[in-house]
Amino acid sequence: MTSDTDTLLAEDPITGEEIELPADVEVGEIIDSPVTGTELEVISLDPVTLEEAPELEEDWGE
Amino acid sequence: MTSDTDTLLAEDPITGEEIELPADVEVGEIIDSPVTGTELEVISLDPVTLEEAPELEEDWGE
Amino acid sequence: MTAESGAAAAGDAAPAETYTASVVGGTGFTGGELLRILAGHPAFDVVQATSRSADNMTVGRSHPNLRGLDLRFSDPDDLESVDVLFSATPHGVSMGRIDEYFEVADTVVDLSADFRLPEADAYDEWYDGHESPEYLERAEYALPEINRENLPGADLIAGGGCNATATILGLKPLVDAGALGPDAGEVVVDVKVGSSEGGAGGGAASSHPERSGVVRPYAPTGHRHEAEIEAYLGLSVSFTVHAVDMVRGASATCHVFPDGPVSKGDLWTAYRDAYADEPFMRIVSGGGGVYRYPEPKSVAGTNHGEVGFELDPGNRRVVVFSAIDNMTKGSAGQAVHAANVALGLPETAGLEFDGLHPVGSP
Amino acid sequence: MTAESGAAAAGDAAPAETYTASVVGGTGFTGGELLRILAGHPAFDVVQATSRSADNMTVGRSHPNLRGLDLRFSDPDDLESVDVLFSATPHGVSMGRIDEYFEVADTVVDLSADFRLPEADAYDEWYDGHESPEYLERAEYALPEINRENLPGADLIAGGGCNATATILGLKPLVDAGALGPDAGEVVVDVKVGSSEGGAGGGAASSHPERSGVVRPYAPTGHRHEAEIEAYLGLSVSFTVHAVDMVRGASATCHVFPDGPVSKGDLWTAYRDAYADEPFMRIVSGGGGVYRYPEPKSVAGTNHGEVGFELDPGNRRVVVFSAIDNMTKGSAGQAVHAANVALGLPETAGLEFDGLHPVGSP
Amino acid sequence: MTAESGAAAAGDAAPAETYTASVVGGTGFTGGELLRILAGHPAFDVVQATSRSADNMTVGRSHPNLRGLDLRFSDPDDLESVDVLFSATPHGVSMGRIDEYFEVADTVVDLSADFRLPEADAYDEWYDGHESPEYLERAEYALPEINRENLPGADLIAGGGCNATATILGLKPLVDAGALGPDAGEVVVDVKVGSSEGGAGGGAASSHPERSGVVRPYAPTGHRHEAEIEAYLGLSVSFTVHAVDMVRGASATCHVFPDGPVSKGDLWTAYRDAYADEPFMRIVSGGGGVYRYPEPKSVAGTNHGEVGFELDPGNRRVVVFSAIDNMTKGSAGQAVHAANVALGLPETAGLEFDGLHPVGSP
């Protein structure tokens, strides 16, 4: 549905699978993995490296 | 229950009844009427004059 | 009054009198509410609660909040002698047993519709007639806010209907202030009630899957409480009742078109004149925060009634909101309140609970 | 229209045309509902959903039912060219961006109040004025049941308000039948709505502990939807809205006092004349079983509207009940329905879901 | 297969075959769900729905969402010949009528427990024995995620129990990955279910006032679904079921202590291996936003199952969450899914609905 010209490829840090990201992602941006739904932080761009984002425990109302 | 030394007297702008307010109210402060519950704005202090505060329509989720 | 309570009165200072009480229909919803209130009431001593279906079982088996109460249901055919008999049975039961009730009790407080209407004709029109019409004149309507002066000493007290109570409490100040004279427009009363109004023995429509999440017109027109409202307010109303997703609570929205223009100040005067000295009535009308108008959940579990109003200048309408707990102010609490007045007890005795916050859908 | 869909139209029989679509305000409640409907619609291809707060995140993160949708939110400032742009933003956004919208889209369907009222004056009276009044005449009200003839080919469509939609659907048959002429009494409309009506960004009053179990007067008088009802029904109504404990649903109870006596037969005729051929309207009025009158939960998740009525012979009142899902018939479904009519698609395309039973408080 | 569907198959391209179907127990909750799904299914044509209590009444009277369906209930003793007979009756009915069913139908899909367990002994232990044990071997368990390979061509299909389905879907990936070998600790399964699980004919405990707002242990131990889980997972579990305040939904939290240490990566691998290609299964495990783990309301009305997990490093526990709609994936949807596989139809046919957001307590 998203036009495929506008995507980047990266590796999911949890499953190792190849995933698609929008072409305009920037370093430091948080984006969710299409495989696991996990929030990932963009660590570098060339190549795109992703890391699990630290969880915001408290925002969820314990 | 509140110690009675610390109160001011004023007139409720809606019912005309005499009401008690905390001694430390300031001009511009919003305070609720003990009679009607309406939010009142402190217009002046000597004597204490109150006016119905404008309602914040949108804060209540229509 | 029993010897016991007489002795108590003579003897010592505190809780001067103790009255023995029984509850007929003790497994029911309002019967359980009566038991809860009476168990915490300083002047009542519950000696019997009846049930045909749970005879000999503990009261706490039906009402888990009353597990601490050391009482078992007994057969309604074996009534004990008491000072005050409360009856919380379906419509039609008390009218057939009223003589029997007076044989065992000095005072009878009935929560059903059986003695609510002053005229026997009304029972022909709205119900299936009346078996003991000779008691109708003797009966006093329980709602102190409109009938306090006739309650002291009354020995037959008829609890109001919950929707009627909400409506009467909402509109009475306007009636008293003369705002609803001959030129007034139609009075539309749109009621929303919880599932406990149907009593403990619900059918398919009362099952959780079917009854959850509803806004269900369950008495579109022709609700019997209209008769009561007409009798005690002198007002014919257009009445519609909806079931909504709560267990306790009745909320009446009254759309009123007064004779002539009224101001917000007029309304405050009318409502404060009516209720400023009432121990259970609160005027909640505008203001800030989350709770600006009457809401059933603000009064759930309590004998409070909340009323409030708003003005629709464009078309001269006054909207009146009235909220009660149908189980308390709308039945068991009202009954105990009336009994308090009848017996000369402090009006709020046993009815001090102020409710909870936050609270979900009580 | 894109080349793609043009080609499709020329070429072959089945799914003749495909239209590209975008949703501005895609994280919102009605935006999510639009995405749900469009994703299942045979003639639409969603190419963009915007969000400022969730830019680049998957749509499924906001709307768990759309986890299967391979789409990420993008910035509302970078709008793609589409055939149809749906905007589901708060009041005031679209009126400021409408020129921009038409630069990228052939057809604009706006779900806010920005283009609903025909006259700019009304925006001064009920809102804070209008920034682009020149578009008001061009806009067509989305509700096909009252405006079908003007929708084909329309390029600016204004979705109705949910409470207004429920009310208009309930009363229109009586207006058309001439029952509400100059001698009719006041029309009282008492509405009950779910919490999704407030949108995704609720405050303290919308939190679960405070909002659960309520019957809360939240627009006692002066609700803006009155303007819409007056504009499209030619009727001034006394309007009060209550929040009740459900998430989806708007239920309007209209208390009506017609010019002269009406019979149940008259009512059936009026409502059947109005709705017998409407694909989404159902008349539910009496009968047996649990569901005898309109209820929001019977139509939850669907584009159906239920209407029903009852007669109060004593005082000439007609009570009309009308129930819709505010997220569907009351906004996103209505918008797609209107787009279907505007583009010449089958009216029910994408809107076939019939709802669930049993269902709790959807 | 009927002549009709044969003709269709021969004639034209699209929906190659149409199968006639009947639903025994059509007034019930799962019967209604079957009717809803089959009515929207491209390959089924519902020709009969039975009821003893609502014989001759329209289906829409029981199920308001099906008011558009032109079908009346008929007597279960007058079964018509069909391709597929679905039976949604209480436990014990089908086992007594199974010969009769096969006289009128080529394929029988039974939603009760009557043909779920492979061994007759198990019926002696967990139920009251079995009347037609000779059919047990012939029956295939309906859940395609664990029994897909045996379904094509099956003519007796036994729908799983809803709590068993939730549990099996949650634990199967761990079993397949070998994480629950002989040294694993106890497997605790703590289930929360909605009120529709009890079926349409509830008693006092199912009435709205008693059933609202509960967290009620209703099967503390000894639930019959344990037998099914043991039969299909080869795992003995400690099983407890609670009723909570929703209508649809079953949520199983499985507390598991694997043989040895596992990592989050191991878990992702196990679950993706099991479900990546499953059309209805979703892994929801962490991430951001409001919906981070499986929730029944995310799948309400759909045939989806959500599973997720979390790791408790301190004590080597894996917590697995599994959520389904008991009426769909947990019964009627599973049954149609299995029938699709059995008949060679596309697996998702008739089961495309993706659910709603926001949604309250469906």
Next chain:
Amino acid sequence: MTAESGAAAAGDAAPAETYTASVVGGTGFTGGELLRILAGHPAFDVVQATSRSADNMTVGRSHPNLRGLDLRFSDPDDLESVDVLFSATPHGVSMGRIDEYFEVADTVVDLSADFRLPEADAYDEWYDGHESPEYLERAEYALPEINRENLPGADLIAGGGCNATATILGLKPLVDAGALGPDAGEVVVDVKVGSSEGGAGGGAASSHPERSGVVRPYAPTGHRHEAEIEAYLGLSVSFTVHAVDMVRGASATCHVFPDGPVSKGDLWTAYRDAYADEPFMRIVSGGGGVYRYPEPKSVAGTNHGEVGFELDPGNRRVVVFSAIDNMTKGSAGQAVHAANVALGLPETAGLEFDGLHPVGSP
């Protein structure tokens, strides 16, 4: 102690002493609950309730049940001298102000986690460290059922966490009876809680549309209350918390695998030994009627705790159910109970409310 209460003590018989009290965090949920309980408590006189956000507003504006209370919020920086200061602020506030608290008050009762754990290390591990570790030894855990002997005369009392309270109350009898020795299996605690547990300031996940109808894993693993349970039961538990659709209530289901075989009689003995003399504890385990096991709604609004159990002979499991109201027994009620013990007042003073029946989702 103030002169006032000293005088009272010296002078006359009835309510011997009156203690002045203040509530820091008075707009919050547990702050409001404290105010409700203290306002009805015969021995306390509330002289101050603080709020930064509602300074000078009436208490009734935040808590509609307290509209009858003649008290306005004041600034937490202007604390009055009182006998007992109750603090109901978020974690981390009290530890920074504790010196200040003791300057104005003789006794401090803190409802947050700030003084709950006996060791400073635990704050490093589970929280963000501790600012005033020197107070930890002085603090007494509030729950009288496990710490009654240390409360008399205590001047720093630390209220327990609600989920920890439910768990500790459920498991303590088994620990005391020695059933959970070194050979016992894992202890799994599966908790279900209401939305008030999150406090008054909820975010998106707490909004009514998102929070209604959920069974939502909100602390799958790693919940901080584990630390408390370990500290006071000496037991490491596998702990998972789910949000369900109620406002008040915490229900813990503990799945326990004792060292060796236990009988139902053993269990009754263990629980009766632990709780037969406890004024607020009830054992509810089997029996008839609708309410057979502990349920949060049976204790809503009360300081009662219900515990019950069932035996799973097949695999030696004991299932323990424990239900409390998180706002009362789980926080404010527990705090007042502890203060009663500390000051030598009757234990149940101010805590007599027995709850409601029927009641929906309180």
